[in-house]
Amino acid sequence: MDMVALARNYPTPFYAYDAEVLRARIAELTEAFKAQNVSLHYAVKANDNPAIIAMAAKAGIGGCTVTAGEIKRALAGGIAPAMILMNGVGKTDTDIRFALASGIGQINVESIPELTVIADIARDMGVIAPIGLRINPEVEADTHSHLATGRRTDKFGTLVEDLPEAKHVIASRPELKWIALSCHIGTQVHNASELRRGYEVMSALFSEQEGLDRLDLGGGFGVSYKGDSYAKPADFAPVVLEATKQLQARGVRIQLEPGRYIAAEAGTLVTKVLYVKKSGGQTFVIVDAGMNDLIRPALYDAYHPMSLARSSKAAHIPCVIAGGVCESGDVFARGRMLPSDVVRGDILEIGFAGAYGHAMSSFYNARPRLAEVLIDGNEARLIRRALTAEEFDAATLAA
Ligand SMILES: Cc1ncc(COP(=O)(O)O)c(C=O)c1O
Structure with missing residues (x-):
């Protein structure tokens, strides 16, 4: 599915899961051991x-x-x-x-x-x-x-x-x-x-x-x-x-x-580029998802594939792809090649994020826990809405 189009219907960041991929992996497992x-x-x-x-x-x-x-x-x-x-x-x-x-x-x-x-x-x-x-x-x-x-x-x-x-x-x-x-x-x-x-x-x-x-x-x-x-x-x-x-x-x-x-392959963390910042000879692409949404890179130095959701003919340049959480460790990837025309508002797909992604997410920095969308063919449906920090605050007792 076109994630740029999907991101018009669901505010970023959010998790999208591909039902066909989930079914394929489930079938592969059941077939292997039947x-x-x-x-x-x-x-x-x-x-x-x-x-x-x-x-x-x-x-x-x-x-x-x-x-x-x-x-x-x-x-x-x-x-x-x-x-x-x-x-x-x-x-x-x-x-x-x-x-x-x-x-x-x-x-x-x-x-x-x-x-x-x-x-x-x-x-x-x-x-x-x-x-x-x-x-x-x-x-x-x-x-x-x-x-x-x-x-x-x-x-x-x-x-x-x-x-x-x-x-x-x-x-x-x-x-x-x-x-x-x-x-x-x-x-x-x-x-x-x-x-x-x-x-x-x-x-x-x-x-x-x-x-x-x-x-x-x-x-x-x-x-x-x-x-x-x-x-x-x-x-x-x-x-x-x-x-x-x-x-x-x-x-x-x-x-x-x-x-x-x-679950891993089916999931994509769909995030929007907030700022492209040149600093110290590096290009930082700051996105609206953070380590609170997907902690695997910070926790395990884990690799996730990342690409822009639109095509571009521009030459690729090495980028540091980072979230907005106030931690130096909130970096999804370093030296990752992205088109040099990457701009604010671009949609970035972080792939293979279906396992240990949303499940390990948190409210850190009073950020929300993200919505999850299931894509089945041409249909997309919300399977869990975002939980905002305000809703979490409702559980706070008076000081
Ligand atoms: C006891 C136990 N079973 C199953 C699993 C699932 O492992 P995996 O996601 O690698 O299949 C885990 C994950 O660490 C686990 O601790």
């Missing part, structure tokens, strides 16, 4: 808009959540409670109570103290908690250090050496029904063999346990922000099969939690 005993659970953290969750739900995909709020959004998107998993190293009592009350399919427990807390809450509620044990398999994914989650020093999961103690606690608590082992090695993994090691460790560990029927291997399938060659679900599927063939043959269900792969 011959296996695999259930897919969309990691809602990547993009928690219920309209997007609904597209995954329609394709039979479940949900992977980390808070009560995400469970609510997964339910609002039409995912059946039994198909919802919950992770999270810091689940609050409210999160746990809500998860148990909603009857979600599996709570992945990340520590021994958490086992006791869940058991106490389940006893208080008179329910049985279906739990998975999240293992830290001590495998290092080849990704940004903030995105790796399965190293010995990471906060996630339980180390294998602590498994006997965890099992001892589980055995002593009738409120806990242990059904699964789980892991999540990292995100934005671009090479199938990086996940193979973790899958193999988990598969071997699973084989040593009794009475479990689900092995949750987490998410992590990467996307190609720069357009270079990346492993696709069709490349990951044989690796999953290879590592878990024997388990699948005896009826064990493999669970996967893809987030980024479903």
Whole structure:
């Protein structure tokens, strides 16, 4: 769709999602794993808009959540409670109570103290908690250090050496029904063999346990922000099969939690150029979106493709593309080539922003949280309106 035209109907900045791309990525995943005993659970953290969750739900995909709020959004998107998993190293009592009350399919427990807390809450509620044990398999994914989650020093999961103690606690608590082992090695993994090691460790560990029927291997399938060659679900599927063939043959269900792969490519942050500023030999293109809207470049030094929404025959020049937030780190890209005739009012598209974009946004600098628009063919519809700082202020109590 022509983003210049779209920006006439919706004030910038806003997020636009392409429904065709979302459907294509969902279909690619379901197709890749359809011959296996695999259930897919969309990691809602990547993009928690219920309209997007609904597209995954329609394709039979479940949900992977980390808070009560995400469970609510997964339910609002039409995912059946039994198909919802919950992770999270810091689940609050409210999160746990809500998860148990909603009857979600599996709570992945990340520590021994958490086992006791869940058991106490389940006893208080008179329910049985279906739990998975999240293992830290001590495998290092080849990704940004903030995105790796399965190293010995990471906060996630339980180390294998602590498994006997965890099992001892589980055995002593009738409120806990242990059904699964789980892991999540990292995100934005671009090479199938990086996940193979973790899958193999988990598969071997699973084989040593009794009475479990689900092995949750987490998410992590990467996307190609720069357009270079990346492993696709069709490349990951044989690796999953290879590592878990024997388990699948005896009826064990493999669970996967893809987030980024479903949502990233479909999303564009549509922003307007406010100022073109020449300073210190550089060309700064200051846009009306900022790091509060898309924090990935500031947080992870992440690359996003960026281009003007109009064509131009002008020569390209290196630009610093920055937002208006009062932080030096509020820079989307340096040395990015844009046409030299870029002017105030131009629309800039920041691509591959559908995952960990809006979901990680904030009200910093009293800026709004942005509207989200779903484009389906020639149709565009608002799927979440902007939330202004004034609305947020309404929650402020008198000093
Ligand atoms: C436990 C867990 N599962 C799934 C995911 C989704 O990962 P991705 O978006 O890379 O597929 C994450 C993200 O970090 C996660 O922490």
